[in-house]
Amino acid sequence: MSHSNIESLLEDCRSGDPYRQAPAIIKLRKLEAYKAVPTLVELLASPEEDIRMLAVEALGWLGDEEIETVGPALVKMLADSEDLVRSDAVDALATLDYTTAIEPIKSLLRSDSDWVVRASAAEALGDLAEVGDPEVLAELELALDDPIEPVRAYSACAIGLLGTQEILPKLEVYLSSEESLATKAEILVARYRLGVRDDLTKLLKLLEDADEHLVGIILNILRDLAERKVPLTLALDAPQIRQILTAIAQSFPIHRNYAERVIAQLKEVELQFTTK
The missing domain is CATH 1.25.10.10 (Leucine-rich Repeat Variant)
Structure with a gap:
């Protein structure tokens, strides 16, 4: 998007009209328009809850280059009167580390x-x-x-x-x-x-006996296990997990695609650790 179009979006943000501000904030975030950060910080004082939420979320993605300004501004939002604004501020601060x-x-x-x-x-x-x-x-x-x-x-x-x-x-x-x-x-x-390590067997037993709702939760847990601070033992245990997930994919068609994505992640973990 051209410089003039970004300026137009910034004008929408400054308009005071939430019906113009909301789509402008969303577009600026998608465009990774880092020059919008000062304007987004100003919007943290908006009387509109939805605008504050959108500004907080956008700053979580765009604020790393101006962290000395954005960080303290988001910390102040932890005391916002609206629950969802506080929650989004927590998430944004974590995203910015x-x-x-x-x-x-x-x-x-x-x-x-x-x-x-x-x-x-x-x-x-x-x-x-x-x-x-x-x-x-x-x-x-x-x-x-x-x-x-x-x-x-x-x-x-x-x-x-x-x-x-x-x-x-x-x-x-x-x-x-x-x-x-x-x-x-x-x-x-x-x-x-x-x-x-034995607790993985207990987790997989829970998974085997789980209903549709719990299957989704445990898939989230296994995905996270394969993504963040991956334990060394996971490469050794991945084949056992993949076997269970293959059966889950057949038993719960609604979770099939997700289970297959986690299976692919586990294969990557195996490859990563076995090639070191």
Whole structure:
């Protein structure tokens, strides 16, 4: 798109009309128009929730070149009055790898009134914090007692990414008391990441007995396992997982394409580790 067209979109953003601003923000993000960042930062003060949300999301993708301005501006949005704006701000800060936001995000995990925000906070901490960070791990462990299942699930996932073997006994206690199969699956994968290889067998047993909904959740978990901080043992265990997923693809046609994509990812993991 030409320079003049981008300028036109920026004018739409400055118009004060949300019906012009919303499509303009979306187009600027798709165009990767980094010169729009100052204007997008200004839109964080919009009285319209939807505009603030769109601006936050766009800054998460475009703000890395002006992080000293964008980072603090997004941190302020963690106190926005609207739940979804706060949640999107957490996601944007994680996308930008803005580690300065760890402390306020920990606070959201501990005390935000909205479970979506707390779940986003748990997920973001798994991306932002350093492995073994005792304060972050303590907050995530507390969140395993959250009354809302997705918050517990995301917290378990983050513990798997950040934890050390010292936390394994605690995870075993949570595993025995957890009623949600989805969160049990996340705890099993967390323990597998941390060296308990036998827990993969328990996860695959859950998958074999799962209904359509749980199959989708476990496919997400396995995809993540093959994408982020991949444990060395996954290359060895991939053939067993692929065998189960092949059967799942036949039993649940609605999940066939997704299962086949995960199978392809696992093959890549095998190839990556066996060629080293």
